Amino acid sequence: MELNEGKNKFIEAWGIFGSEWGINRTMAQIHALLLVSAEPLSTEDIMEELNVSRGNVNMNTRDLIAWGIVSRVLKKGERREFFQADKDIYKVAIKILNERRKRELGPVLEALKDLKQVKGTTLEAKEFKKVVADISSFGESADKMISRMTKADENWFTGSLMKFLIK
Amino acid sequence: MELNEGKNKFIEAWGIFGSEWGINRTMAQIHALLLVSAEPLSTEDIMEELNVSRGNVNMNTRDLIAWGIVSRVLKKGERREFFQADKDIYKVAIKILNERRKRELGPVLEALKDLKQVKGTTLEAKEFKKVVADISSFGESADKMISRMTKADENWFTGSLMKFLIK
DNA sequence: ACAAACTTTCAATTTATTTTGAAAGTTTAA
DNA sequence: TTAAACTTTCAAAATAAATTGAAAGTTTGT
Numbered sequence: 001m002e003l004n005e006g007k008n009k010f011i012e013a014w015g016i017f018g019s020e021w022g023i024n025r026t027m028a029q030i031h032a033l034l035l036v037s038a039e040p041l042s043t044e045d046i047m048e049e050l051n052v053s054r055g056n057v058n059m060n061t062r063d064l065i066a067w068g069i070v071s072r073v074l075k076k077g078e079r080r081e082f083f084q085a086d087k088d089i090y091k092v093a094i095k096i097l098n099e100r101r102k103r104e105l106g107p108v109l110e111a112l113k114d115l116k117q118v119k120g121t122t123l124e125a126k127e128f129k130k131v132v133a134d135i136s137s138f139g140e141s142a143d144k145m146i147s148r149m150t151k152a153d154e155n156w157f158t159g160s161l162m163k164f165l166i167k
Numbered sequence: 168m169e170l171n172e173g174k175n176k177f178i179e180a181w182g183i184f185g186s187e188w189g190i191n192r193t194m195a196q197i198h199a200l201l202l203v204s205a206e207p208l209s210t211e212d213i214m215e216e217l218n219v220s221r222g223n224v225n226m227n228t229r230d231l232i233a234w235g236i237v238s239r240v241l242k243k244g245e246r247r248e249f250f251q252a253d254k255d256i257y258k259v260a261i262k263i264l265n266e267r268r269k270r271e272l273g274p275v276l277e278a279l280k281d282l283k284q285v286k287g288t289t290l291e292a293k294e295f296k297k298v299v300a301d302i303s304s305f306g307e308s309a310d311k312m313i314s315r316m317t318k319a320d321e322n323w324f325t326g327s328l329m330k331f332l333i334k
Numbered sequence: 335a336c337a338a339a340c341t342t343t344c345a346a347t348t349t350a351t352t353t354t355g356a357a358a359g360t361t362t363a364a
Numbered sequence: 365t366t367a368a369a370c371t372t373t374c375a376a377a378a379t380a381a382a383t384t385g386a387a388a389g390t391t392t393g394t
Binding site: 024052053054059 | 351352353354355356361362363
């Protein structure tokens with residue numbers, strides 16, 4: 001398989017995978033493209049490679065930067081900015097997990113906290129409280145776990161945790 | 168807060184959370200509704216409670232059943248079927264993770280396996296191969312981890328793993 | 335066998351999300 | 365200060381995803 005064919009397949013696969021997990025296809029594709037580029041790319045490069053508009057590239061590179069998995073780089077003698085992806089996939093995974101924890105898990109945990117205050121002693125009310133308490137506790141655990149992973153050594157995934165988990 | 172208000176807030180929150188993770192809102196809402204219902208609910212009950220059509224309820228309950236987190240129950244003397252959610256949130260989380268592993272991670276890992284066969288010894292080709300190998304290895308690890316979690320005792324999450332991970 | 339009760343399907347519609355592209359904004363160099 | 369080079373914005377358009385609802389299909393009791 002030629003390098004270019006490989007890159008395209010990778011970009012396609014990453015785009016699909018991303019969209020299955022609630023990340024928009026173009027963002028995932030830009031990320032994929034940057035992952036497999038030896039050199040940082042400009043907005044124009046990305047537009048051309050993926051056939052998407054300038055606005056689209058601009059919005060999605062901004063988002064990728066906000067996620068902390070892509071950074072702007074400046075080439076000397078060049079006016080425009082280039083983009084480059086963090087290629088350490090462990091770091092990337094943890095950053096994504098941690099961002100999602102903050103953005104999505106946080107609000108749910110807040111909502112659940114409120115819901116613990118429903119009144120009533122009927123069977124129904126008790127069931128409700130039990131479910132809310134369980135989900136809440138589970139969510140708090142996941143939240144703590146991700147926080148801890150974030151702080152831990154970058155090799156956590158291949159370290160003792162993995163030894164514990166993998167055959 | 169009244170029980171009903173609580174239920175509605177829960178359903179809303181779960182719906183949003185689900186859609187952020189690539190699960191359609193109605194499916195997440197039906198799941199939420201079943202989670203907080205003391206009794207199994209019929210298609211009609213769900214239609215009424217969530218204001219959605221029969222076809223929608225039918226499709227999404229089927230899906231929830233396919234995910235293994237909702238089951239049909241029959242009440243004696245009743246002809247129609249009722250639905251009930253598995254309320255053990257640990258089991259639910261693991262089933263969802265495992266289904267997604269099979270459905271979404273699997274195909275990506277396959278694609279990555281192919282991509283290891285790109286030819287070329289240029290810097291670019293080497294970088295590409297490195298990224299693919301890294302993601303592949305990471306993916307395989309995650310895959311194994313989830314498989315293992317699935318098989319493990321249902322209390323794994325509160326067991327030694329959690330003790331290891333949580334403060 | 336029949337019909338009532340119930341479930342499933344799917345083409346058409348609606349709703350939500352993503353993308354475009356041109357205009358406005360900003361920065362840089364001379 | 366000016367203009368070229370570049371970035372950002374956002375309303376409109378395009379695309380994708382979810383939903384409807386009526387018709388078709390199935391099951392059950394008599």
